[in-house]
Amino acid sequence: MTREPAEPLRLDYMIKAGAIHSMTGETYRSVGVRGPEIVAVSADLEGLDDLAGGATTVVDAGDLTVLPAFADSHEHLMEASRNTLLVPVGKARSIAEFTGMVAAAARDAAPREWILTSIGWHESNLAENRLPTLAELDAAAPDRPVLARRGGHFAVANSAALQAAGIGPDTPDPPGGKIGRLADGSRDGTLEGGAVYQVAAFAPGPGRAELAGALGDGSAAYAALGVGTIREAMINLDELLAYQDARDRDLLRVRVRPMMRVGSELTEDAAIALIDGLGARSGFGDDWLRIWGLKLVLDGGVEGAAMDQPYVNDPGNGGHLNWDPAVMTRVCTEAAGRGWRIGTHAVGDRAVRMLLDVYEAVIAQVGPLSPWTLVIEHAMVTDAAERERAVRDGFGVTVQHPVLWNMGSEMLATWGPERTGRVTPLDQWVAAGADLAAGTDIVRPFNPMTNVWGMVTRGTKSAGVQGPEHAISVGTALELYTMGTAALNHEQDRLGSITPGKLADLVAYPLDPLAADPGDLAELSPVFTMVGGRATHDPRKWLAR
Numbered sequence: 293m294t295r296e297p298a299e300p301l302r303l304d305y306m307i308k309a310g311a312i313h314s315m316t317g318e319t320y321r322s323v324g325v326r327g328p329e330i331v332a333v334s335a336d337l338e339g340l341d342d343l344a345g346g347a348t349t350v351v352d353a354g355d356l357t358v359l360p361a362f363a364d365s366h367e368h369l370m371e372a373s374r375n376t377l378l379v380p381v382g383k384a385r386s387i388a389e390f391t392g393m394v395a396a397a398a399r400d401a402a403p404r405e406w407i408l409t410s411i412g413w414h415e416s417n418l419a420e421n422r423l424p425t426l427a428e429l430d431a432a433a434p435d436r437p438v439l440a441r442r443g444g445h446f447a448v449a450n451s452a453a454l455q456a457a458g459i460g461p462d463t464p465d466p467p468g469g470k471i472g473r474l475a476d477g478s479r480d481g482t483l484e485g486g487a488v489y490q491v492a493a494f495a496p497g498p499g500r501a502e503l504a505g506a507l508g509d510g511s512a513a514y515a516a517l518g519v520g521t522i523r524e525a526m527i528n529l530d531e532l533l534a535y536q537d538a539r540d541r542d543l544l545r546v547r548v549r550p551m552m553r554v555g556s557e558l559t560e561d562a563a564i565a566l567i568d569g570l571g572a573r574s575g576f577g578d579d580w581l582r583i584w585g586l587k588l589v590l591d592g593g594v595e596g597a598a599m600d601q602p603y604v605n606d607p608g609n610g611g612h613l614n615w616d617p618a619v620m621t622r623v624c625t626e627a628a629g630r631g632w633r634i635g636t637h638a639v640g641d642r643a644v645r646m647l648l649d650v651y652e653a654v655i656a657q658v659g660p661l662s663p664w665t666l667v668i669e670h671a672m673v674t675d676a677a678e679r680e681r682a683v684r685d686g687f688g689v690t691v692q693h694p695v696l697w698n699m700g701s702e703m704l705a706t707w708g709p710e711r712t713g714r715v716t717p718l719d720q721w722v723a724a725g726a727d728l729a730a731g732t733d734i735v736r737p738f739n740p741m742t743n744v745w746g747m748v749t750r751g752t753k754s755a756g757v758q759g760p761e762h763a764i765s766v767g768t769a770l771e772l773y774t775m776g777t778a779a780l781n782h783e784q785d786r787l788g789s790i791t792p793g794k795l796a797d798l799v800a801y802p803l804d805p806l807a808a809d810p811g812d813l814a815e816l817s818p819v820f821t822m823v824g825g826r827a828t829h830d831p832r833k834w835l836a837r
């Protein structure tokens with residue numbers, strides 16, 4: 293029997309560029325792609341010419357700089373995509389505009405249909421700088437339930453929504469949640485933490501097919517900014533099915549690594565039953581859609597973060613903890629024993645300390661775990677002792693400068709300037725030797741280069757420069773945003789750098805971020821993005837075949 297001679301390696305793409313930064317220390321001039329993978333690199337512009345054939349697309353990107361596509365360690369792609377289907381109150385600039393949008397949606401809605409707003413809004417963008425009241429939402433939509441969720445931990449509802457959810461004057465606060473009340477004890481329509489979900493559970497949102505379509509458009513908007521992978525920071529089982537639909541319909545333009553929500557409103561038994569009912573464990577899926585793990589939420593955001601010191605604008609308030617430590621330890625121990633990774637939202641120093649206690653208790657029972665199995669999400673306000681414990685115990689940390697960028701003014705008002713200045717001190721985390729992965733958590737497409745600019749300048753949207761001493765270098769910021777997230781996703785052998793054998797996730801820029809003035813990075817946009825050897829953003833047809 294004779295064997296056919298081995299087919300010579302022929303590239304699908306040969307990309308030549310001014311600089312191709314591998315993120316492992318090398319700089320190349322050409323990179324070869326075949327199928328979904330990087331198969332060859334060379335420090336010479338002509339170094340791969342022998343691998344080109346008739347079907348090879350040669351991308352002569354002379355002055356461009358190529359990097360690994362960005363991998364966001366913590367973002368809510370599902371919420372950002374769903375927001376595009378909901379009442380867009382993020383565009384309102386006054387209470388009247390906000391309630392006007394709600395009223396218009398109510399006029400178009402079917403009887404008893406819920407009016408759901410986008411969660412991407414904040415009262416600081418309204419001229420009155422306050423929340424819409426329950427009475428104002430009642431006036432805008434007297435007959436229909438209105439739920440105006442804001443971010444992941446807060447909402448304002450109208451009377452019909454509270455009634456539909458069975459929340460009466462005597463309904464107690466749920467575990468890890470708060471039903472807002474006026475001085476006279478009547479409800480004011482605000483919902484915090486678990487109370488948001490208590491009402492949201494009654495509000496039917498867009499269906500799966502609609503969500504899958506929205507994920508297609510939503511993921512394309514991230515790809516257009518140079519993102520190749522998003523670790524999806526919290527979904528439920530229905531939403532996982534919508535992701536699977538989007539993946540099967542070939543709609544996703546970024547890789548997605550979902551975290552499944554385990555809510556603090558559940559009893560210990562119910563939480564463990566939910567985890568058993570997921571039927572899989574961390575790592576299940578394929579290169580496009582692979583389950584990362586579980587998501588727990590231990591405290592609040594700017595409002596509600598559990599702090600050692602009280603809030604400067606509310607001296608009786610030091611935030612809240614959503615989980616009982618003993619219950620959380622047992623749930624996390626069961627989950628880790630079943631092969632689940634866990635990421636827990638902990639913003640304030642008091643929450644981070646409790647989380648370290650819980651994670652250490654888990655390890656004491658199940659034994660050592662591989663890096664990036666028990667993960668701290670955010671850890672915005674920490675002290676040196678907490679950082680040392682996290683590093684010593686091998687608990688990785690996901691970090692999101694865009695939260696400081698976006699909410700710096702609110703942090704100054706709530707936490708005060710001293711704590712705001714030391715939010716997410718990347719220099720100290722890096723110096724301590726922490727496992728770090730960079731991301732956004734901003735629930736809308738956000739330019740990764742604006743994030744890099746923020747990490748290297750500590751600049752914000754409207755609160756100036758906060759804690760400039762905590763800046764890191766461009767090279768380190770890029771590393772946390774590529775290699776860091778690849779390690780977080782347990783995919784450092786497949787993603788995160790430009791290395792033969794890894795997946796061809798690439799992004800090209802008109803200038804070299806490692807050589808440019810950092811000030812030029814804030815608005816720097818990519819020329820093209822490639823994920824798995826496919827163009828996901830290519831307006832000027834550099835990658836057309």
Ligand SMILES: [Zn+2]
Nearest residue numbers: 366444525733
């Ligand atoms: Zn988040």
